[in-house]
Amino acid sequence: MQKIKEELLAKFIAVFGSGGQITPYFAPGRVNLIGEHTDYNGGHVFPCALTIGTYAIARKNTNRSLRLYSVNFDELGVITVSLDDLSYAKEDDWANYPKGVVWAFAEKGMKLNAGLDILYFGNIPNSSGLSSSASIEVVTGYILSQTFGFNTSFVDIALISQFAENKFNGVNCGIMDQFAIAMGKKDHAIFLDTSNLEYEYAPIQLEGAKIVIACSNKKRGLGDSKYNERRTECETALEELKKVVAINTLGDLSEEQFEQYKDAIKDDVRRKRAKHAVYENQRTIQAVNALKANDIATFGKLMNESHVSLRDDYEVTGIELDTLVATSLEQEGVIGSRMTGAGFGGCTVSIVKEEAIDSFIKNVGEVYLQKIGYKADFYVVEIGNGPCIL
Structure with missing residues (x-):
């Protein structure tokens, strides 16, 4: 992390010039x-923050402008926008995410009294389902809070970041991604009830196993995927159910109860979507209880069942993710495996015994390349903390 910080500080000066108070985040x-897909359905989620993420170097400027630069999108150069004209622009590409956060802070009454120069670098694979967009949103919100003295908690930053993604970027995401990133705690996952934001930290003790993420390298974009369509299907199913049972969310x-009232949902597809939301929520509650009881085998079994539901009832997996999961479950030492994130590409998450990790990566990688035609990337990850100043 120190080496990355030093390299980015030098790059910041090369791009924006020296002087002023330059701070790394x-x-x-x-x-x-x-x-999965429970967070906008009033259910529970169980995410954790990673030690990979988004680095940002920031400094106030006197131009009343945002000057944004990403090492990952060097070819786009510096994107400059006026603080007085913060509107979505397709040509601004990745920069719409930090722009949206500045816009959202202003909408909440926290307007910037100076411009900002910000350089970003992410070591999260883009479009991987590991929340590169939410990570850049949260780090931007943290920069604004720290630089301008806004009285915002980490929960506030998560909520403002979600508001920005919903209203500025037009992606109907739930709260999970931003909340998990803002509230991350080393070696713990967050058991979050998305209906009321009540949460508890649960220690992750995998005893001789590690979390392995496989990135399918199939690119996907949330806004133009079927994510918003799935959300609408669930909202319609909820309205149908409300006519026969007193509930606020599918969660x-x-x-x-779902089996008792499901016939109120008049469309077979909507019924499948709602079934996933209900059953996945219950699986998540059971999985956390299993973890508390140190029953990793049951936790893994519930992960496997989650993937089947996402494949068959929610239909958000696809051949890439299904190949990764099916091949993973054929390997020695695999406790559980499932797709993670919105789906339609992105990543899988597996719990693998340490002595089997090398062969797991080799074997799954070979089968994936042979079947799909391009390679997957693998990450043995650690669970880390939330935002910080470096």
């Missing part, structure tokens, strides 16, 4: 261990 990426239902 970091916010993590996240992986969700279980509880309010037990599996038994």
Whole structure:
């Protein structure tokens, strides 16, 4: 981390010039261990922050402008926008995420009294489902809070970042990604009830096993994927269910209640979507209880069931993720495996015994390359803290 920091400070000066108070920041990426597509359905999620994420170097300027530069998108150069004209522009590409956060802070009454120069570098694979967009949003929110003295908690930063993604970038994401990144705690996952933001930290003790992420390298974009379509299907199913049972969200239902009332949902596809939301929420609760009981085998079994539901009922996996999971489950030492993130590409998360990790990566990688035609990338990850000044 120190080497990256020094290199980025030098790059910042090369891009923006020296002088002023230059401050380096970091916010993590996240992986969700279980509880997928439940966060906008009032259910539970179980994500953790990672030690990979987004680095940012920031300094005030006197131009009343945002000057944004990403090492990852060097070919786009510095993107400059006026603080007085913060609107979405397709040509600004990645910069719409930090722009959206500045806009959202202003919408919440926290307007900047000076411009900012910010250089970003992310070591999260883009479009991987490890929340590179939420990571850049949260690190930007943290920069604004620290630089301008805004009285914002980490929960506030998560909520403002979600507001920015929903209203500025037009992606109907739930709160999980931003919350997990803002509230990350080393060696713990966050058991979060998305209906009321009640949460608890659960220590992750895998005893001789590690979390291995496999990136499918199939690119996806949330806004133009079927993410918003799935959300609408669930919202419609919820309205149908409300006519026969007193609930506020799909997460309010037990599996038994869903089976009792499911015929109120008049479309087979919507019924499958709602079933996933209800059953996945219950799986997540069971998985955390298993972890507390040190029952890693049950936790892994529930991960596997989660993937099947995402494949068959929610239909967000695809051949790339299905190949990774199916091949992973054929390997020695694998306790559980599932897709993670929104789907339609992105990553899988597996729990693998340490002595089997090398062969796991080799074998799964070879099968994936042969079947899909391009390679997957693998990351043995650690669970890290939330945003910080470096």
